[in-house]
Amino acid sequence: MRLFSVHSLVAAAAAVLWSSGVSHACEPVPSTGFGERTRPFVASAQYFGHTSIIKCTTREGIERERLSLAAIHDSNPLLYGISPSVKDMFVEPFKGVPPVANYCCTVFKHHHGLGLADYVRDLSSKSKDRLLPNIFVQLITAIQYLHRLGWAYGDLTPEHVAIRYTGVRNPPKVILTDLSGAQHVWSREQISSAGTHGYLPPEDYFGKPVNLYKRDSWMLGATLYAAYTGRPPYGFDYFENTTMTRSWTTTYTIWWMRSIVMTGENTFKPIFGSNNGHLMRLMNTLLKCRAEDRPTLGGLDASLIFSLAAKNKPIAFLGQMWSKLVS
Numbered sequence: 001m002r003l004f005s006v007h008s009l010v011a012a013a014a015a016v017l018w019s020s021g022v023s024h025a026c027e028p029v030p031s032t033g034f035g036e037r038t039r040p041f042v043a044s045a046q047y048f049g050h051t052s053i054i055k056c057t058t059r060e061g062i063e064r065e066r067l068s069l070a071a072i073h074d075s076n077p078l079l080y081g082i083s084p085s086v087k088d089m090f091v092e093p094f095k096g097v098p099p100v101a102n103y104c105c106t107v108f109k110h111h112h113g114l115g116l117a118d119y120v121r122d123l124s125s126k127s128k129d130r131l132l133p134n135i136f137v138q139l140i141t142a143i144q145y146l147h148r149l150g151w152a153y154g155d156l157t158p159e160h161v162a163i164r165y166t167g168v169r170n171p172p173k174v175i176l177t178d179l180s181g182a183q184h185v186w187s188r189e190q191i192s193s194a195g196t197h198g199y200l201p202p203e204d205y206f207g208k209p210v211n212l213y214k215r216d217s218w219m220l221g222a223t224l225y226a227a228y229t230g231r232p233p234y235g236f237d238y239f240e241n242t243t244m245t246r247s248w249t250t251t252y253t254i255w256w257m258r259s260i261v262m263t264g265e266n267t268f269k270p271i272f273g274s275n276n277g278h279l280m281r282l283m284n285t286l287l288k289c290r291a292e293d294r295p296t297l298g299g300l301d302a303s304l305i306f307s308l309a310a311k312n313k314p315i316a317f318l319g320q321m322w323s324k325l326v327s
Contacts, residue, residue, distance in 0.1 A: 040180060044110065047094060053108045061180030062104040064154075068182035069093060071149045080148040082141065089142040090176050111175040113162030119172070120227050125273035131172065132227055133279055133308040135163065136220070138174040140305065143216055144297050146182070152212035154194040155181025156219035158226050185212050197247065198232030199223065203291045205257040213296040220297070221286025224279070225268065233268035233287065260289045278307040 040057035047054075069090060077086050091108045116135075120128060139161065143153055153176070160178040181194030189209035201218035203210045225233045235253060237246040248256070260267060266289055274280055282304060288294035 129276040198235030
């Protein structure tokens with residue numbers, strides 16, 4: 001991958017954001033509908049000799065990411081019964097980086113990971129059954145930590161999950177790469193303010209306050225579904241034997257997602273290739289149509305987490321039990 005200087009990339013970021021209809025990268029951008037928000041400009045760069053990642057987005061997105069990452073990296077996970085290594089599952093900004101030009105840009109330490117979608121693209125169903133359980137246990141642990149700090153992730157998709165290879169004998173490591181959709185939780189139910197089409201939970205389509213933690217549960221389930229199928233459970237039409245897709249209209253999406261809440265039954269295409277019953281149980285639990293039937297990640301069955309963990313099973317089990325006790 002070609003690397004650029006931070007300052008040369010800012011000019012490119014400005015051009016991209018300008019052409020996408022944003023007059024200035026630092027100005028707040030109103031929501032354009034369900035799951036629609038300005039996508040950040042992201043690229044690899046050199047920062048004082050360090051390989052890094054630069055991201056430029058709106059003032060709101062930068063502020064959400066700054067505050068949530070500060071809470072993550074400045075807090076003590078042991079207070080919540082979570083290993084301090086959980087901090088390694090989140091991107092880390094370079095401290096003391098001054099603003100670049102007048103744009104809202106952040107420079108992160110490079111995670112050297114591969115996006116989840118790219119990681120699983122050529123894996124067989126058998127390999128996915130073997131590798132995905134530990135990946136999703138890590139994601140559960142990371143997002144639980146975020147929840148304990150009073151934040152919801154807000155916009156979880158395969159695009160925001162990176163996988164880092166750590167050797168043949170070690171399971172892959174997870175890094176959550178984009179917290180610009182994170183939302184501070186101050187009430188049992190709030191209006192959601194971020195998300196991606198295809199991964200939004202059904203309750204988002206009623207225009208009412210929702211449980212942000214249960215919202216994260218749905219998006220994690222949708223991300224697991226996409227890891228197996230290459231597509232989110234809802235929001236698109238797919239044409240067999242082609243790579244063609246067609247996005248649902250807003251009106252049709254609202255109607256369809258409201259209908260599955262009314263019936264309480266999912267209508268997405270089942271996954272037939274997996275033989276991992278524990279992982280399918282996790283997915284179906286997270287993708288409960290009605291929010292009242294869907295657990296938060298802290299409310300998941302500890303025995304299920306034990307079954308999914310590749311190693312340190314007792315620690316995973318006890319961590320989940322602790323989460324239940326303190327929630």
